[in-house]
Amino acid sequence: MEVNVRYQGNVRFESVARGHSVASDQPPANGGEDAGMTPPELLLSALGTCAGYYAVQYLKARSLSAVGLEIHVAADKAAQPARLAAFRIEVSLPGLDPAHEAGIVRAVNACLIHHTLLHTPAVETVFKSLATAG
Numbered sequence: 001m002e003v004n005v006r007y008q009g010n011v012r013f014e015s016v017a018r019g020h021s022v023a024s025d026q027p028p029a030n031g032g033e034d035a036g037m038t039p040p041e042l043l044l045s046a047l048g049t050c051a052g053y054y055a056v057q058y059l060k061a062r063s064l065s066a067v068g069l070e071i072h073v074a075a076d077k078a079a080q081p082a083r084l085a086a087f088r089i090e091v092s093l094p095g096l097d098p099a100h101e102a103g104i105v106r107a108v109n110a111c112l113i114h115h116t117l118l119h120t121p122a123v124e125t126v127f128k129s130l131a132t133a134g
């Protein structure tokens with residue numbers, strides 16, 4: 001699994017994966033043009049859409065409707081080092097039988113992004129020098 005990120009000028013970037021692209025930018029207060037989500041918002045989006053996918057899989061397996069399913073993800077910022085320190089995933093689905101609420105929570109908690117955040121992955125940063133034509 002991989003994504004390529006290309007600088008688009010100022011503080012805007014484009015992420016490309018499998019022919020799909022997503023813009024990332026900063027709000028004007030941070031020198032951007034607000035043309036896309038910030039990197040932390042993209043992370044929250046990844047967590048929310050992953051949670052939604054797992055919730056829908058739970059519902060489909062039980063022949064339950066996912067119409068109206070909404071996921072709200074929020075995070076608290078922390079400093080030293082700067083990071084997102086606490087996440088909250090709220091799942092709502094009108095008309096869901098309360099007997100399935102715990103199952104939805106279990107399904108959402110099984111999401112790949114959720115597990116990645118709970119079990120810190122190794123992150124390696126390398127610099128790749130590209131030869132310039134000249």
